[in-house]
Amino acid sequence: AQSVAQPEDQVNVAEGNPLTVKCTYSVSGNPYLFWYVQYPNRGLQFLLKYITGDNLVKGSYGFEAEFNKSQTSFHLKKPSALVSDSALYFCAVSSPSGAGSYQLTFGKGTKLSVIP
Amino acid sequence: GAVVSQHPSRVICKSGTSVKIECRSLDFQATTMFWYRQFPKQSLMLMATSNEGSKATYEQGVEKDKFLINHASLTLSTLTVTSAHPEDSSFYICSASQGASYTEAFFGQGTRLTVV
Numbered sequence: 001a002q003s004v005a006q007p008e009d010q011v012n013v014a015e016g017n018p019l020t021v022k023c024t025y026s027v028s029g030n031p032y033l034f035w036y037v038q039y040p041n042r043g044l045q046f047l048l049k050y051i052t053g054d055n056l057v058k059g060s061y062g063f064e065a066e067f068n069k070s071q072t073s074f075h076l077k078k079p080s081a082l083v084s085d086s087a088l089y090f091c092a093v094s095s096p097s098g099a100g101s102y103q104l105t106f107g108k109g110t111k112l113s114v115i116p
Numbered sequence: 117g118a119v120v121s122q123h124p125s126r127v128i129c130k131s132g133t134s135v136k137i138e139c140r141s142l143d144f145q146a147t148t149m150f151w152y153r154q155f156p157k158q159s160l161m162l163m164a165t166s167n168e169g170s171k172a173t174y175e176q177g178v179e180k181d182k183f184l185i186n187h188a189s190l191t192l193s194t195l196t197v198t199s200a201h202p203e204d205s206s207f208y209i210c211s212a213s214q215g216a217s218y219t220e221a222f223f224g225q226g227t228r229l230t231v232v
Contacts, residue, residue, distance in 0.1 A: 034220070036223070041125075041207070041226065041228060042225055042226060043120075043122065043209050043223040043224050043225040043226040044160075044209065044211075044223040045223070046220065046222070046223075049220060090159065090160070103150070103162060103165065104150070104162075104211075104221055105162075106159045106160045107159060108158065108159040109157075109158070109159050
């Protein structure tokens with residue numbers, strides 16, 4: 001079974017500082033990895049994905065993530081945080097090689113608070 | 117990007133009544149749609165997967181007679197919560213995939229259901 005771990009329930013960062021939201025995964029086969037952001041009482045907005053190719057993936061709103069196969073990690077990063085980045089962030093994984101492979105498995109989410 | 121519209125965004129109903137939530141893909145054909153439930157401050161839990169024209173596949177522990185899913189067309193899936201109970205109060209989110217070449221799911225805005 002595939003799984004995702006987001007070890008931090010909450011991350012606080014000062015505006016203008018770099019931010020990192022951590023994610024590790026477990027999956028049989030090659031992983032498809034995703035980051036989504038959720039604002040209160042809203043659905044999920046897609047930020048970026050890793051399917052294949054360059055390990056560093058750039059996405060929406062200045063976010064990027066680095067796929068590290070040896071560490072099975074896919075941490076989300078941004079060089080300079082904005083107050084408007086404050087939201088709930090979900091990491092997700094799916095795999096093309098197993099039964100039910102199109103299903104996304106989500107981490108529990110990390111609440112990011114950017115302090116002015 | 118592809119747009120998924122979910123309606124209604126909020127609904128309040130009385131115990132014992134049924135509520136229908138619609139999920140529409142506006143600019144693509146969604147061969148597969150997913151329904152999730154999200155409890156406060158928790159991750160998304162997959163309830164069921166529906167493929168157009170066939171019966172939905174429910175996750176373990178999800179009552180198929182209570183949560184009726186219909187995916188009658190390539191652009192519409194509905195979730196009906198039957199005989200609603202206060203414990204069914206939650207945030208329900210749908211997502212849609214374009215199928216065999218799936219690498220990304222597009223999410224609706226979510227529906228906040230409150231059963232009183």
